[in-house]
Amino acid sequence: MLPIANNYHSLPSLIDDIFGQSWFENVLDGSSTRTIVPSVNVFEDKDEFRIEVAAPGLKKDDFKLDLNQRVLSISTEKTEESKTPETGGFIRREFNYSSFCRTFGLPSSVNAEKVSAKYENGILNVVLPKKEEAKVLPARQIAIS
Numbered sequence: 001m002l003p004i005a006n007n008y009h010s011l012p013s014l015i016d017d018i019f020g021q022s023w024f025e026n027v028l029d030g031s032s033t034r035t036i037v038p039s040v041n042v043f044e045d046k047d048e049f050r051i052e053v054a055a056p057g058l059k060k061d062d063f064k065l066d067l068n069q070r071v072l073s074i075s076t077e078k079t080e081e082s083k084t085p086e087t088g089g090f091i092r093r094e095f096n097y098s099s100f101c102r103t104f105g106l107p108s109s110v111n112a113e114k115v116s117a118k119y120e121n122g123i124l125n126v127v128l129p130k131k132e133e134a135k136v137l138p139a140r141q142i143a144i145s
Contacts, residue, residue: 037100046136049110049128053102056122063124065117070108072115074124075101109134 041052053074055063066073077099106112106128114129 037102040102042104046130048130049106051104051124051126051128053124053126054122055119055124058119058122060119063117063119065126067106067112067115070106070110070112072104072106072126072128073101074104074126075099 039054043050043052051072051074055076058076058078062076062078064073064075066075077097079097109130110128111131115127117124117126119125
């Protein structure tokens with residue numbers, strides 16, 4: 001006689017064949033939402049900081065950027081609905097909701113009035129210019145009087 005655990009493992013593969021793995025996982029954990037945290041790159045040079053957010057498949061209108069004091073929040077919420085024709089009922093109907101929010105504490109050297117953003121080829125680029133007084137000045141020799 002086989003242990004009960006071995007019989008249980010054959011059940012998901014049968015259901016997977018009929019409905020697909022993602023459907024079965026959502027039923028098990030009750031989840032129909034996804035929180036995706038995109039990867040970011042942060043750069044600094046003498047004139048600015050730059051944040052690159054990898055977010056393919058979105059549109060520029062999907063993003064919300066908020067700057068409050070010295071905290072930058074980059075977020076998005078997206079709702080999608082996929083339907084099968086409802087002639088005679090439906091076997092599978094999915095609602096998708098995905099979101100993320102990344103926050104960044106900005107140094108006081110950032111010129112908040114000139115922050116800009118551009119979304120292109122799946123990458124959101126946020127440019128954070130430095131204040132003039134915060135920029136690194138070139139080395140110079142001081143004359144003695």
